[in-house]
Amino acid sequence: MHLFFLSIFVVFAGGISAILLNRHFTLMKSVGATFISSGCLIGLYFTSIQLFLDVPADFSANYLDHFIIAFHIDALSSFFLILIFGISMLAAIYSFHYMNQAEKSLATSVNYFFFSILIISMALVVAAANMITFMFSWEIMSISSFFLVIHSHHAVENRKAGYLYFVFSHVGAMFILTAFGIMYSFTGSLNFGEMVLLTDTAKIAVFVFAFIGFGSKAGVFPFHVWLPHAHPAAPSHISAVMSGIMIKIGIYGILRIYALLGFHALLFGEIVLIAGMVSGILGVVYALGQHDLKRFLAYSSVENIGIILIGIGIGMIGVSSGKPMMALLGFTGGMMHVLNHAVFKSLLFMGAGMVQHRTGTLTMDMLGGLLKKMKITGSTLLIGSLAISGLPPFNGFVSEFLIYCGGFEGTGLDRMTLISIILAIVSLAVIGGLALASFTKVFGVVFQGEARSSQAENVDEKGLTMLIPMLALAGVCIFIGVFPRMFVIMAANSMSSLGIGFSPDMLGQFIQLSGNITMASAIFFAFILAALAARIIFYRGKTITRSCTWGCGFTQPTVKMQYTGTSYAASILDFFSMVAPRHEDHSRVENCFPGRSVYHSRINDVAELYMDAVVVRPVLALFARLRWIQHGDIHLYIGYILLAIIILLFFV
Amino acid sequence: MIQSIILWLISILLAPFFAAVILKVKAFFGGKKGPPLLIHYYTVIKLFQKSSVYSTSTTFIFRMGPVISLCASAMALMFLPIAGYRPVLSFHGDIIFILYLLGLGRFFTIAAAMDTASPFEGMGAAREAYFSIICEATIFMILILFFKLTGKLSLAAYFSGSGTLDLWETAGSPLLFVVIAFFIVLLAENARVPVDDPATHLELTMIHEVMVLDHSGPDFGFIEIGVFCKLFFYSAIVSRLIAPFNPSHPVLNGGVFIASILLIYVAVGITESVIARYKMDKVPKFILTSFVLAFFTTIITLEFLK
Numbered sequence: 001m002h003l004f005f006l007s008i009f010v011v012f013a014g015g016i017s018a019i020l021l022n023r024h025f026t027l028m029k030s031v032g033a034t035f036i037s038s039g040c041l042i043g044l045y046f047t048s049i050q051l052f053l054d055v056p057a058d059f060s061a062n063y064l065d066h067f068i069i070a071f072h073i074d075a076l077s078s079f080f081l082i083l084i085f086g087i088s089m090l091a092a093i094y095s096f097h098y099m100n101q102a103e104k105s106l107a108t109s110v111n112y113f114f115f116s117i118l119i120i121s122m123a124l125v126v127a128a129a130n131m132i133t134f135m136f137s138w139e140i141m142s143i144s145s146f147f148l149v150i151h152s153h154h155a156v157e158n159r160k161a162g163y164l165y166f167v168f169s170h171v172g173a174m175f176i177l178t179a180f181g182i183m184y185s186f187t188g189s190l191n192f193g194e195m196v197l198l199t200d201t202a203k204i205a206v207f208v209f210a211f212i213g214f215g216s217k218a219g220v221f222p223f224h225v226w227l228p229h230a231h232p233a234a235p236s237h238i239s240a241v242m243s244g245i246m247i248k249i250g251i252y253g254i255l256r257i258y259a260l261l262g263f264h265a266l267l268f269g270e271i272v273l274i275a276g277m278v279s280g281i282l283g284v285v286y287a288l289g290q291h292d293l294k295r296f297l298a299y300s301s302v303e304n305i306g307i308i309l310i311g312i313g314i315g316m317i318g319v320s321s322g323k324p325m326m327a328l329l330g331f332t333g334g335m336m337h338v339l340n341h342a343v344f345k346s347l348l349f350m351g352a353g354m355v356q357h358r359t360g361t362l363t364m365d366m367l368g369g370l371l372k373k374m375k376i377t378g379s380t381l382l383i384g385s386l387a388i389s390g391l392p393p394f395n396g397f398v399s400e401f402l403i404y405c406g407g408f409e410g411t412g413l414d415r416m417t418l419i420s421i422i423l424a425i426v427s428l429a430v431i432g433g434l435a436l437a438s439f440t441k442v443f444g445v446v447f448q449g450e451a452r453s454s455q456a457e458n459v460d461e462k463g464l465t466m467l468i469p470m471l472a473l474a475g476v477c478i479f480i481g482v483f484p485r486m487f488v489i490m491a492a493n494s495m496s497s498l499g500i501g502f503s504p505d506m507l508g509q510f511i512q513l514s515g516n517i518t519m520a521s522a523i524f525f526a527f528i529l530a531a532l533a534a535r536i537i538f539y540r541g542k543t544i545t546r547s548c549t550w551g552c553g554f555t556q557p558t559v560k561m562q563y564t565g566t567s568y569a570a571s572i573l574d575f576f577s578m579v580a581p582r583h584e585d586h587s588r589v590e591n592c593f594p595g596r597s598v599y600h601s602r603i604n605d606v607a608e609l610y611m612d613a614v615v616v617r618p619v620l621a622l623f624a625r626l627r628w629i630q631h632g633d634i635h636l637y638i639g640y641i642l643l644a645i646i647i648l649l650f651f652v
Numbered sequence: 653m654i655q656s657i658i659l660w661l662i663s664i665l666l667a668p669f670f671a672a673v674i675l676k677v678k679a680f681f682g683g684k685k686g687p688p689l690l691i692h693y694y695t696v697i698k699l700f701q702k703s704s705v706y707s708t709s710t711t712f713i714f715r716m717g718p719v720i721s722l723c724a725s726a727m728a729l730m731f732l733p734i735a736g737y738r739p740v741l742s743f744h745g746d747i748i749f750i751l752y753l754l755g756l757g758r759f760f761t762i763a764a765a766m767d768t769a770s771p772f773e774g775m776g777a778a779r780e781a782y783f784s785i786i787c788e789a790t791i792f793m794i795l796i797l798f799f800k801l802t803g804k805l806s807l808a809a810y811f812s813g814s815g816t817l818d819l820w821e822t823a824g825s826p827l828l829f830v831v832i833a834f835f836i837v838l839l840a841e842n843a844r845v846p847v848d849d850p851a852t853h854l855e856l857t858m859i860h861e862v863m864v865l866d867h868s869g870p871d872f873g874f875i876e877i878g879v880f881c882k883l884f885f886y887s888a889i890v891s892r893l894i895a896p897f898n899p900s901h902p903v904l905n906g907g908v909f910i911a912s913i914l915l916i917y918v919a920v921g922i923t924e925s926v927i928a929r930y931k932m933d934k935v936p937k938f939i940l941t942s943f944v945l946a947f948f949t950t951i952i953t954l955e956f957l958k
Contacts, residue, residue, distance in 0.1 A: 389759060436781060444777065448713065520749055550865055
């Protein structure tokens with residue numbers, strides 16, 4: 001446990017020294033990045049030992065006599081701590097070359113400071129053992145990430161994004177507080193451990209409130225609205241951390257509450273499963289319709305949160321209907337996807353940051369042909385795209401495979417549950433297909449073909465510290481994809497604290513699944529090597545010519561003729577036009593010789609579209625009626641306070 | 653094991669022959685003599701002897717595309733029980749692995765198409781990505797039914813030994829719908845009429861052919877073999893569904909298998925001869941029919957099984 005606090009202090013020292021050194025740009029960056037990453041490394045070391053020993057670590061201290069600050073690190077916490085420290089370490093390294101605006105030295109140092117605070121608060125959230133510690137760390141996490149989102153606060157849309165994020169994270173926190181409040185009113189204790197004492201109705205209420213609260217952090221549809229705004233606004237390494245880990249803290253919250261309640265109602269599983277399916281499909285459909293690379297990745301996070309929730313939902317249904325194998329597969333698949341998504345999504349965000357750095361734009365239809373000049377970025381992003389589409393032999397496949405297997409185990413269930421299981425399997429298949437479509441679109445439009453604008457021409461690849469984390473993450477994608485065994489066991493162990501109660505022989509059967517994946521991937525690699533060897537033989541001694549692309553008889557091709565991302569996605573989006581209405585703006589074509597014309601299209605997010613009409617306006621109208629309470633007279637305000645205290649003292 | 657590997661090799665070697673049967677059937681309907689049955693072997697050998705022209709727009713992905721799509725299709729055949737014999741490889745959930753492996757092949761075919769910067773290839777790629785989504789939903793729907801019937805999740809369990817016969821015995825006539833659904837998926841996934849016309853001359857109306865326009869020489873030969881393997885994979889599944897018999901004599905068994913598989917290729921040929929390619933916006937509805945059929949079968953079967 002001392003190592004844990006040591007790592008936190010080292011990370012904090014990094015943040016503080018960055019602030020102190022804000023006049024020396026390069027020194028500040030190197031000190032900040034070194035301290036933060038080495039702090040994370042200590043944390044990683046501690047957590048690995050913790051996982052290996054398999055004994056929970058505890059720590060508690062009295063703070064101001066009344067509130068006990070308590071930490072408890074079990075297998076579930078350790079699993080998330082590994083992600084937090086691992087990804088943050090790479091993000092800190094990445095930040096060294098990424099933050100290159102020397103004229104914004106102070107803003108950069110503030111960014112390092114809040115970055116360190118964000119890492120610390122995330123680690124404390126997953127280690128927290130009572131409500132006070134949890135809420136305290138949770139709020140620090142929300143606020144520090146808010147300051148990171150508004151890093152480039154000069155642009156008005158970034159401030160708007162920050163505001164939206166602030167509102168969402170605090171409304172979410174209110175829901176979590178409500179859930180905690182219900183718990184406290186029943187048990188009279190701030191400890192997490194006594195939650196089992198609640199009545200069943202109270203447990204359902206607690207779960208629903210906590211699910212909404214944590215879901216708004218995780219980006220579950222329809223509480224995901226802040227995500228596509230906040231991610232493009234934040235610097236790329238921050239987006240990587242926020243999308244890779246911070247939103248998973250919401251998943252951690254859901255799992256923790258579920259475990260603590262110890263109440264395995266079928267309803268919980270159904271809620272989570274349905275939320276997962278809706279987020280998964282809508283997330284990827286909206287992703288397909290995006291024009292901005294980082295917005296696209298943000299929506300893709302919504303999709304992957306959906307996949308995680310489908311896995312967890314299958315696990316919960318397995319627990320409540322007494323099918324331990326289904327529960328084990330579902331939960332492990334969900335946890336594996338938490339790990340995998342953290343790896344490839346941070347890789348993709350880092351790649352997006354590199355693209356933005358080198359070209360100055362994130363608009364996909366302005367880019368093209370980057371792979372020729374940016375070989376490492378392109379190749380690692382290709383690996384990330386393959387992995388996130390869930391294709392073998394990459395890591396995304398492993399988690400989806402486990403979730404599928406869990407789902408199939410559940411087809412033996414009864415009517416209503418069976419229907420939702422069938423829908424879950426089919427929606428996973430549809431999500432897989434759509435993810436393939438959207439990532440071929442992004443990779444094809446951004447990295448392949450020819451440059452669509454002058455910005456995408458003559459690019460180069462610079463920044464060693466940006467490339468190293470990307471290479472490392474791409475390596476992890478392949479490693480987990482080919483040798484999933486260790487990670488699958490880790491994920492399965494992290495869920496053992498939930499009390500599913502699986503027997504050792506089940507785990508054996510389960511490990512065999514990962515062995516099969518390793519075998520099949522090895523054979524596939526052998527095939528590829530054989531085919532490549534055959535290819536070399538076939539081409540031996542032949543002259544290979546280079547020419548322009550066959551234009552089907554057209555002799556004057558231009559880069560403008562290339563298929564754009566918008567057109568690539570158009571027909572699929574038409575299929576989903578019910579949930580993803582397209583808004584188009586274009587000038588009319590007039591006369592025989594029409595002049596310049598413009599075309600603009602946008603895929604509307606139904607949650608965003610109706611949020612204003614259904615939630616914001618009614619609430620504003622209600623509060624406008626209550627305006628008379630806020631009259632600005634200080635005497636009466638003091639009267640309100642007295643009145644409130646009297647009511648609380650005597651009547652509650 | 654040796655026997656399975658030999659069968660696997662034979663199936664890869666025979667796949668181009670069966671594909672030529674379709675051409676013969678189409679020629680018969682057109683009142684023509686048609687190309688020889690070994691036409692595809694001649695084509696592939698000719699391609700392997702040639703060299704390639706690469707577009708200046710392309711990168712290494714363009715060269716990886718054919719390799720990976722061939723490997724994916726050839727590897728899928730390893731999991732397929734041929735003539736009811738045990739496949740080379742089999743494990744719980746192998747069918748999911750295969751579907752996603754074919755997805756990997758599709759990813760690289762699309763990526764290779766996008767690599768050329770050609771508007772036509774981009775158009776073909778978009779269609780390929782779109783239609784395969786619905787196909788995948790259908791196949792998973794069928795898998796749910798099969799899992800429900802057998803409790804297993806591998807091709808070997810469904811199509812080797814008496815597996816297919818047991819499927820028919822438990823499910824009965826509703827399985828006919830599955831056969832039709834699978835046939836529709838076969839047509840869609842392998843770029844056949846009425847989804848795609850491999851023989852058309854206009855690039856705008858193609859799906860698969862337009863995606864490989866720029867490939868030439870041995871690379872194109874790889875793609876062709878991969879396409880034949882993939883067609884054989886789907887055809888073998890459908891043929892096993894319509895002829896689930898297992899005569900004990902190996903020659904008879906092989907004869908039944910080849911006859912049933914020829915039947916499927918002839919059926920594909922007849923479909924191509926009598927139906928015109930659908931308009932592009934009608935294709936998703938056509939493929940969705942297969943999903944509805946599979947869903948329908950699952951629901952009735954589950955209701956009667958209780």
